Amino acid sequence: MDLEREFERVVAAEHRVEPRDWMPDGYRKTLVRQIAQHAHSEIIGMQPEGNWIGRAPSLRRKAILLAKVQDEAGHGLYLYAAAETLGADRAELTRNLVEGRQKYSSIFNYPTLTFADVGVIGWLVDGAAICNQVPLCRTSYGPYARAMIRVCKEESFHQRQGYELLMTMMRGTPAQREMVQDAVDRWWWPSLMMFGPPDAESANTEQSMRWRIKRHTNDELRQRFVDMTVPQAERLGVTLPDPALAWNAERGHHDFGEIDWAEFWRVVKGDGPCNAERVAHRRQAHEDGAWVREAAAAYAAKKRERAV
Amino acid sequence: MTDASWPLYEVFVRGKRGLNHVHVGSLHAPDDEMALRNARDLYTRRNEGVSIWVVRADAITASSPDEKDPFFAPSGDKVYRHPTFYAIPDDVPHL
Numbered sequence: 001m002d003l004e005r006e007f008e009r010v011v012a013a014e015h016r017v018e019p020r021d022w023m024p025d026g027y028r029k030t031l032v033r034q035i036a037q038h039a040h041s042e043i044i045g046m047q048p049e050g051n052w053i054g055r056a057p058s059l060r061r062k063a064i065l066l067a068k069v070q071d072e073a074g075h076g077l078y079l080y081a082a083a084e085t086l087g088a089d090r091a092e093l094t095r096n097l098v099e100g101r102q103k104y105s106s107i108f109n110y111p112t113l114t115f116a117d118v119g120v121i122g123w124l125v126d127g128a129a130i131c132n133q134v135p136l137c138r139t140s141y142g143p144y145a146r147a148m149i150r151v152c153k154e155e156s157f158h159q160r161q162g163y164e165l166l167m168t169m170m171r172g173t174p175a176q177r178e179m180v181q182d183a184v185d186r187w188w189w190p191s192l193m194m195f196g197p198p199d200a201e202s203a204n205t206e207q208s209m210r211w212r213i214k215r216h217t218n219d220e221l222r223q224r225f226v227d228m229t230v231p232q233a234e235r236l237g238v239t240l241p242d243p244a245l246a247w248n249a250e251r252g253h254h255d256f257g258e259i260d261w262a263e264f265w266r267v268v269k270g271d272g273p274c275n276a277e278r279v280a281h282r283r284q285a286h287e288d289g290a291w292v293r294e295a296a297a298a299y300a301a302k303k304r305e306r307a308v
Numbered sequence: 309m310t311d312a313s314w315p316l317y318e319v320f321v322r323g324k325r326g327l328n329h330v331h332v333g334s335l336h337a338p339d340d341e342m343a344l345r346n347a348r349d350l351y352t353r354r355n356e357g358v359s360i361w362v363v364r365a366d367a368i369t370a371s372s373p374d375e376k377d378p379f380f381a382p383s384g385d386k387v388y389r390h391p392t393f394y395a396i397p398d399d400v401p402h403l
Binding site for chain 2: 018020021022067070071074077078081082084085090091143146147150154293296297299300303304
Protein backbone atom coordinates (compact mmCIF):
# COMPACT_ATOMS: atom_id res chain seq x y z
CA MET A 1 0.00 0.00 0.00
CA ASP A 2 1.25 3.46 -0.92
CA LEU A 3 0.50 5.09 2.42
CA GLU A 4 2.35 2.39 4.30
CA ARG A 5 5.37 2.60 2.00
CA GLU A 6 5.44 6.38 2.40
CA PHE A 7 5.27 6.00 6.19
CA GLU A 8 8.12 3.51 6.18
CA ARG A 9 10.19 5.78 3.94
CA VAL A 10 9.66 8.75 6.29
CA VAL A 11 10.63 6.72 9.34
CA ALA A 12 13.66 5.08 7.70
CA ALA A 13 14.89 8.49 6.53
CA GLU A 14 14.84 9.66 10.17
CA HIS A 15 12.09 12.15 9.46
CA ARG A 16 9.46 12.72 12.11
CA VAL A 17 5.90 11.45 11.93
CA GLU A 18 3.42 14.20 12.83
CA PRO A 19 -0.08 13.94 14.32
CA ARG A 20 -2.25 14.02 11.23
CA ASP A 21 0.01 11.88 9.04
CA TRP A 22 -1.17 8.46 8.03
CA MET A 23 0.36 5.79 10.29
CA PRO A 24 -0.16 2.04 10.73
CA ASP A 25 -2.65 1.10 13.47
CA GLY A 26 0.04 -0.86 15.28
CA TYR A 27 2.33 2.19 15.40
CA ARG A 28 -0.45 4.36 16.79
CA LYS A 29 -1.45 1.72 19.38
CA THR A 30 2.13 1.10 20.48
CA LEU A 31 2.72 4.82 20.92
CA VAL A 32 -0.51 5.47 22.80
CA ARG A 33 0.31 2.59 25.14
CA GLN A 34 3.91 3.68 25.68
CA ILE A 35 3.18 7.40 26.07
CA ALA A 36 0.23 6.75 28.38
CA GLN A 37 2.32 4.45 30.58
CA HIS A 38 5.04 7.04 30.60
CA ALA A 39 2.58 9.80 31.58
CA HIS A 40 1.04 7.62 34.30
CA SER A 41 4.53 6.92 35.66
CA GLU A 42 5.22 10.64 36.03
CA ILE A 43 1.90 11.18 37.80
CA ILE A 44 2.26 8.19 40.13
CA GLY A 45 5.92 9.14 40.58
CA MET A 46 4.79 12.23 42.49
CA GLN A 47 3.71 10.05 45.42
CA PRO A 48 6.88 8.43 46.78
CA GLU A 49 8.63 11.80 47.02
CA GLY A 50 5.51 13.77 47.88
CA ASN A 51 5.52 11.56 50.98
CA TRP A 52 8.52 13.58 52.26
CA ILE A 53 7.53 17.16 51.45
CA GLY A 54 6.01 17.76 54.88
CA ARG A 55 9.01 16.21 56.61
CA ALA A 56 11.89 17.64 54.60
CA PRO A 57 14.63 18.66 57.06
CA SER A 58 14.98 22.28 55.92
CA LEU A 59 13.11 24.93 54.02
CA ARG A 60 15.68 24.63 51.22
CA ARG A 61 15.07 20.89 50.86
CA LYS A 62 11.33 21.42 51.03
CA ALA A 63 11.35 24.04 48.26
CA ILE A 64 13.53 21.77 46.08
CA LEU A 65 11.27 18.78 46.66
CA LEU A 66 8.13 20.78 45.91
CA ALA A 67 9.66 22.02 42.66
CA LYS A 68 10.64 18.50 41.73
CA VAL A 69 7.23 17.00 42.42
CA GLN A 70 5.65 19.86 40.48
CA ASP A 71 7.95 18.98 37.58
CA GLU A 72 6.75 15.38 37.67
CA ALA A 73 3.18 16.65 37.34
CA GLY A 74 4.31 18.82 34.42
CA HIS A 75 6.02 15.86 32.73
CA GLY A 76 2.84 13.85 33.06
CA LEU A 77 0.87 16.63 31.42
CA TYR A 78 3.33 17.09 28.52
CA LEU A 79 3.01 13.38 27.86
CA TYR A 80 -0.78 13.23 28.16
CA ALA A 81 -0.88 16.08 25.63
CA ALA A 82 1.35 14.05 23.28
CA ALA A 83 -0.93 11.00 23.67
CA GLU A 84 -3.94 13.14 22.82
CA THR A 85 -2.42 14.10 19.47
CA LEU A 86 -2.82 10.40 18.59
CA GLY A 87 -6.53 10.49 19.35
CA ALA A 88 -6.38 9.27 22.96
CA ASP A 89 -8.99 10.83 25.22
CA ARG A 90 -7.63 12.48 28.34
CA ALA A 91 -10.47 11.50 30.68
CA GLU A 92 -10.21 7.92 29.46
CA LEU A 93 -6.46 7.85 30.11
CA THR A 94 -7.11 8.89 33.71
CA ARG A 95 -9.80 6.21 34.00
CA ASN A 96 -7.41 3.60 32.61
CA LEU A 97 -4.91 4.49 35.33
CA VAL A 98 -7.24 4.59 38.32
CA GLU A 99 -9.07 1.45 37.21
CA GLY A 100 -5.80 -0.41 36.71
CA ARG A 101 -6.20 -1.01 32.97
CA GLN A 102 -2.93 0.71 32.08
CA LYS A 103 0.38 0.31 33.85
CA TYR A 104 3.04 2.68 35.08
CA SER A 105 6.68 2.12 35.94
CA SER A 106 6.98 -0.50 38.68
CA ILE A 107 9.70 1.47 40.43
CA PHE A 108 7.03 3.63 42.06
CA ASN A 109 5.55 0.62 43.80
CA TYR A 110 8.42 0.64 46.28
CA PRO A 111 8.11 2.67 49.48
CA THR A 112 10.20 5.69 50.53
CA LEU A 113 11.19 4.78 54.07
CA THR A 114 13.70 7.51 54.95
CA PHE A 115 14.71 10.93 53.68
CA ALA A 116 17.77 9.35 52.06
CA ASP A 117 15.32 7.67 49.67
CA VAL A 118 14.56 11.13 48.25
CA GLY A 119 18.23 11.51 47.34
CA VAL A 120 18.57 7.99 45.99
CA ILE A 121 15.45 8.39 43.85
CA GLY A 122 16.94 11.53 42.31
CA TRP A 123 20.30 9.87 41.73
CA LEU A 124 19.37 6.31 40.68
CA VAL A 125 15.72 6.37 39.63
CA ASP A 126 15.93 9.67 37.76
CA GLY A 127 19.36 8.64 36.49
CA ALA A 128 17.88 5.48 34.99
CA ALA A 129 14.96 7.48 33.64
CA ILE A 130 17.39 9.86 31.93
CA CYS A 131 19.17 6.89 30.28
CA ASN A 132 15.81 5.73 28.96
CA GLN A 133 14.61 9.16 27.96
CA VAL A 134 17.58 10.77 26.23
CA PRO A 135 17.27 8.45 23.19
CA LEU A 136 13.51 9.14 23.15
CA CYS A 137 14.29 12.76 22.26
CA ARG A 138 14.94 11.30 18.78
CA THR A 139 11.95 8.98 18.69
CA SER A 140 10.10 8.97 15.37
CA TYR A 141 6.84 10.51 16.59
CA GLY A 142 7.26 14.30 16.67
CA PRO A 143 5.08 15.30 19.66
CA TYR A 144 6.59 12.53 21.84
CA ALA A 145 10.13 13.55 20.90
CA ARG A 146 9.42 17.20 21.65
CA ALA A 147 7.87 16.35 25.03
CA MET A 148 10.94 14.29 25.87
CA ILE A 149 13.32 17.12 25.06
CA ARG A 150 11.46 19.28 27.55
CA VAL A 151 11.42 16.48 30.14
CA CYS A 152 15.12 15.70 29.78
CA LYS A 153 16.13 19.32 30.37
CA GLU A 154 14.27 19.24 33.67
CA GLU A 155 15.40 15.76 34.75
CA SER A 156 18.96 16.93 34.96
CA PHE A 157 17.99 19.14 37.92
CA HIS A 158 16.30 16.13 39.51
CA GLN A 159 19.34 13.93 39.31
CA ARG A 160 21.76 16.58 40.52
CA GLN A 161 19.65 17.62 43.50
CA GLY A 162 19.49 13.94 44.51
CA TYR A 163 23.22 13.42 44.29
CA GLU A 164 23.89 16.66 46.15
CA LEU A 165 21.48 15.62 48.90
CA LEU A 166 23.32 12.30 49.27
CA MET A 167 26.73 13.98 49.31
CA THR A 168 25.50 16.21 52.10
CA MET A 169 24.28 13.22 54.11
CA MET A 170 27.54 11.35 53.49
CA ARG A 171 29.41 14.25 55.09
CA GLY A 172 27.14 13.93 58.14
CA THR A 173 26.98 11.47 61.03
CA PRO A 174 27.60 7.70 60.80
CA ALA A 175 23.84 7.22 61.18
CA GLN A 176 23.23 9.43 58.14
CA ARG A 177 25.80 7.52 56.10
CA GLU A 178 24.15 4.27 57.08
CA MET A 179 20.82 5.69 56.03
CA VAL A 180 22.22 6.48 52.57
CA GLN A 181 23.74 3.00 52.22
CA ASP A 182 20.47 1.40 53.28
CA ALA A 183 18.54 3.42 50.68
CA VAL A 184 21.06 2.45 47.97
CA ASP A 185 20.71 -1.21 48.99
CA ARG A 186 16.96 -1.05 48.59
CA TRP A 187 16.80 0.96 45.33
CA TRP A 188 19.68 -0.44 43.28
CA TRP A 189 18.02 -3.58 41.93
CA PRO A 190 14.61 -2.00 41.31
CA SER A 191 16.45 0.76 39.39
CA LEU A 192 18.05 -1.85 37.11
CA MET A 193 14.60 -3.34 36.54
CA MET A 194 13.39 0.01 35.23
CA PHE A 195 14.88 -0.84 31.84
CA GLY A 196 12.41 -3.66 31.43
CA PRO A 197 12.80 -7.38 30.79
CA PRO A 198 15.94 -8.78 29.12
CA ASP A 199 16.05 -8.35 25.35
CA ALA A 200 15.28 -12.01 24.72
CA GLU A 201 11.96 -11.64 26.54
CA SER A 202 11.00 -8.14 25.47
CA ALA A 203 7.93 -8.57 23.29
CA ASN A 204 7.82 -5.11 21.73
CA THR A 205 11.46 -4.20 21.27
CA GLU A 206 12.03 -5.44 17.72
CA GLN A 207 9.04 -3.76 16.10
CA SER A 208 9.58 -0.58 18.13
CA MET A 209 13.17 -0.40 16.92
CA ARG A 210 12.08 -0.86 13.31
CA TRP A 211 9.61 1.99 13.75
CA ARG A 212 12.36 4.07 15.37
CA ILE A 213 10.22 4.50 18.47
CA LYS A 214 12.97 2.84 20.48
CA ARG A 215 16.63 3.46 19.72
CA HIS A 216 18.38 0.99 22.00
CA THR A 217 17.44 -2.32 23.55
CA ASN A 218 16.64 -2.69 27.26
CA ASP A 219 19.91 -4.48 27.96
CA GLU A 220 21.99 -1.86 26.14
CA LEU A 221 20.46 0.94 28.20
CA ARG A 222 20.81 -1.04 31.42
CA GLN A 223 24.51 -1.58 30.72
CA ARG A 224 24.98 2.10 29.99
CA PHE A 225 23.34 2.98 33.31
CA VAL A 226 25.53 0.58 35.29
CA ASP A 227 28.68 1.94 33.64
CA MET A 228 27.65 5.52 34.38
CA THR A 229 26.67 4.83 37.97
CA VAL A 230 29.62 2.82 39.27
CA PRO A 231 32.08 5.76 39.41
CA GLN A 232 29.37 7.98 40.92
CA ALA A 233 28.86 5.43 43.70
CA GLU A 234 32.60 5.31 44.35
CA ARG A 235 32.81 9.08 44.57
CA LEU A 236 29.85 9.14 46.93
CA GLY A 237 31.40 6.44 49.10
CA VAL A 238 28.59 3.88 48.94
CA THR A 239 28.68 0.23 47.93
CA LEU A 240 26.32 -1.00 45.22
CA PRO A 241 24.76 -4.21 46.62
CA ASP A 242 26.02 -6.62 43.99
CA PRO A 243 29.04 -8.84 44.73
CA ALA A 244 29.25 -9.75 41.03
CA LEU A 245 29.72 -6.13 39.97
CA ALA A 246 33.18 -5.84 38.39
CA TRP A 247 34.92 -4.09 35.52
CA ASN A 248 35.40 -6.35 32.52
CA ALA A 249 38.31 -4.93 30.54
CA GLU A 250 37.66 -7.28 27.64
CA ARG A 251 34.10 -6.05 27.14
CA GLY A 252 34.90 -2.50 28.17
CA HIS A 253 31.88 -2.64 30.48
CA HIS A 254 30.98 -3.62 34.02
CA ASP A 255 29.69 -7.12 34.57
CA PHE A 256 26.85 -7.34 37.03
CA GLY A 257 24.78 -9.98 38.79
CA GLU A 258 21.54 -11.62 37.78
CA ILE A 259 18.41 -9.54 38.29
CA ASP A 260 15.59 -11.18 40.23
CA TRP A 261 13.11 -11.34 37.35
CA ALA A 262 10.57 -13.19 39.46
CA GLU A 263 10.37 -10.10 41.66
CA PHE A 264 10.15 -7.87 38.60
CA TRP A 265 7.16 -9.77 37.18
CA ARG A 266 5.52 -9.99 40.60
CA VAL A 267 5.59 -6.19 40.96
CA VAL A 268 4.54 -5.61 37.33
CA LYS A 269 1.57 -7.88 37.84
CA GLY A 270 0.38 -5.87 40.82
CA ASP A 271 1.93 -7.57 43.83
CA GLY A 272 4.56 -5.01 44.82
CA PRO A 273 4.79 -3.34 48.22
CA CYS A 274 2.73 -0.28 47.23
CA ASN A 275 0.75 -1.07 44.04
CA ALA A 276 -2.69 -0.91 45.63
CA GLU A 277 -1.84 2.15 47.71
CA ARG A 278 -0.51 4.14 44.74
CA VAL A 279 -3.57 3.58 42.56
CA ALA A 280 -5.98 4.12 45.45
CA HIS A 281 -4.29 7.40 46.28
CA ARG A 282 -4.47 8.61 42.67
CA ARG A 283 -8.11 7.62 42.45
CA GLN A 284 -8.87 9.44 45.71
CA ALA A 285 -7.12 12.60 44.52
CA HIS A 286 -9.05 12.47 41.25
CA GLU A 287 -12.38 12.01 43.03
CA ASP A 288 -11.61 14.67 45.61
CA GLY A 289 -10.87 17.08 42.78
CA ALA A 290 -14.20 16.52 41.04
CA TRP A 291 -15.91 19.48 42.70
CA VAL A 292 -13.11 21.80 41.57
CA ARG A 293 -13.46 20.66 37.97
CA GLU A 294 -17.24 21.02 38.16
CA ALA A 295 -17.06 24.46 39.77
CA ALA A 296 -14.61 25.74 37.19
CA ALA A 297 -16.77 24.42 34.35
CA ALA A 298 -19.90 26.00 35.90
CA TYR A 299 -18.12 29.33 36.32
CA ALA A 300 -16.95 29.23 32.69
CA ALA A 301 -20.51 28.46 31.55
CA LYS A 302 -21.92 31.35 33.60
CA LYS A 303 -19.37 33.77 32.16
CA ARG A 304 -20.24 32.63 28.62
CA GLU A 305 -23.95 33.23 29.27
CA ARG A 306 -23.34 36.72 30.61
CA ALA A 307 -21.20 37.59 27.64
CA VAL A 308 -24.07 37.00 25.19
CA MET B 309 -16.60 9.53 38.90
CA THR B 310 -16.98 12.81 37.05
CA ASP B 311 -14.94 13.35 33.94
CA ALA B 312 -13.78 16.83 33.12
CA SER B 313 -14.87 17.83 29.65
CA TRP B 314 -12.74 20.92 29.61
CA PRO B 315 -11.80 21.97 26.09
CA LEU B 316 -8.31 21.52 24.67
CA TYR B 317 -6.12 24.59 24.19
CA GLU B 318 -2.95 24.95 22.15
CA VAL B 319 -0.20 26.97 23.82
CA PHE B 320 2.29 29.32 22.14
CA VAL B 321 5.17 30.94 24.01
CA ARG B 322 7.44 33.86 23.11
CA GLY B 323 10.80 32.83 24.55
CA LYS B 324 12.14 36.35 24.69
CA ARG B 325 11.46 39.73 23.19
CA GLY B 326 12.31 39.78 19.53
CA LEU B 327 11.27 36.16 18.87
CA ASN B 328 8.02 34.77 17.46
CA HIS B 329 5.59 32.88 19.62
CA VAL B 330 6.24 29.15 19.12
CA HIS B 331 3.87 26.25 19.70
CA VAL B 332 4.92 24.34 22.83
CA GLY B 333 2.08 21.92 23.48
CA SER B 334 -1.48 21.78 24.70
CA LEU B 335 -3.57 21.57 27.85
CA HIS B 336 -7.17 21.40 29.06
CA ALA B 337 -8.83 24.30 30.85
CA PRO B 338 -12.39 25.38 31.62
CA ASP B 339 -11.99 28.82 30.03
CA ASP B 340 -9.51 31.14 28.32
CA GLU B 341 -8.32 32.78 31.49
CA MET B 342 -7.59 29.51 33.27
CA ALA B 343 -5.92 28.21 30.12
CA LEU B 344 -3.50 31.10 30.32
CA ARG B 345 -2.75 30.51 33.99
CA ASN B 346 -2.35 26.79 33.50
CA ALA B 347 -0.06 27.44 30.54
CA ARG B 348 2.11 29.65 32.72
CA ASP B 349 2.40 26.94 35.38
CA LEU B 350 2.94 24.13 32.89
CA TYR B 351 5.15 25.61 30.19
CA THR B 352 7.07 28.46 31.85
CA ARG B 353 8.27 27.13 35.19
CA ARG B 354 11.85 28.18 34.38
CA ASN B 355 11.58 31.57 32.69
CA GLU B 356 10.91 29.98 29.30
CA GLY B 357 8.70 32.83 28.20
CA VAL B 358 7.81 36.51 28.31
CA SER B 359 4.43 36.17 26.59
CA ILE B 360 1.90 33.37 26.12
CA TRP B 361 -0.93 32.84 23.64
CA VAL B 362 -3.58 30.20 24.19
CA VAL B 363 -6.18 29.30 21.61
CA ARG B 364 -8.86 26.66 21.64
CA ALA B 365 -7.69 23.76 19.51
CA ASP B 366 -11.05 23.59 17.73
CA ALA B 367 -10.60 27.20 16.57
CA ILE B 368 -7.52 26.33 14.49
CA THR B 369 -7.86 25.68 10.78
CA ALA B 370 -5.01 23.56 9.47
CA SER B 371 -3.85 22.35 6.09
CA SER B 372 -4.31 18.64 5.60
CA PRO B 373 -1.31 16.32 5.37
CA ASP B 374 -3.16 14.29 2.70
CA GLU B 375 -3.11 17.26 0.38
CA LYS B 376 0.42 18.25 1.29
CA ASP B 377 1.81 17.86 -2.22
CA PRO B 378 -0.89 19.65 -4.25
CA PHE B 379 -1.34 22.29 -1.54
CA PHE B 380 2.27 23.36 -1.62
CA ALA B 381 2.81 22.61 -5.32
CA PRO B 382 2.32 26.23 -6.48
CA SER B 383 5.63 27.24 -4.90
CA GLY B 384 7.47 24.12 -6.04
CA ASP B 385 8.30 25.26 -9.57
CA LYS B 386 9.14 28.91 -8.88
CA VAL B 387 12.87 28.68 -8.46
CA TYR B 388 13.16 32.32 -9.57
CA ARG B 389 11.86 33.32 -6.13
CA HIS B 390 15.20 32.33 -4.62
CA PRO B 391 18.30 34.54 -4.75
CA THR B 392 20.45 31.61 -5.91
CA PHE B 393 18.48 31.49 -9.20
CA TYR B 394 20.41 34.51 -10.46
CA ALA B 395 23.95 34.11 -11.75
CA ILE B 396 26.09 37.09 -10.76
CA PRO B 397 29.84 37.16 -11.49
CA ASP B 398 32.06 36.66 -8.42
CA ASP B 399 33.76 40.03 -8.88
CA VAL B 400 30.57 42.02 -8.25
CA PRO B 401 30.87 43.25 -4.66
CA HIS B 402 28.13 43.28 -1.97
CA LEU B 403 25.55 41.30 -3.94
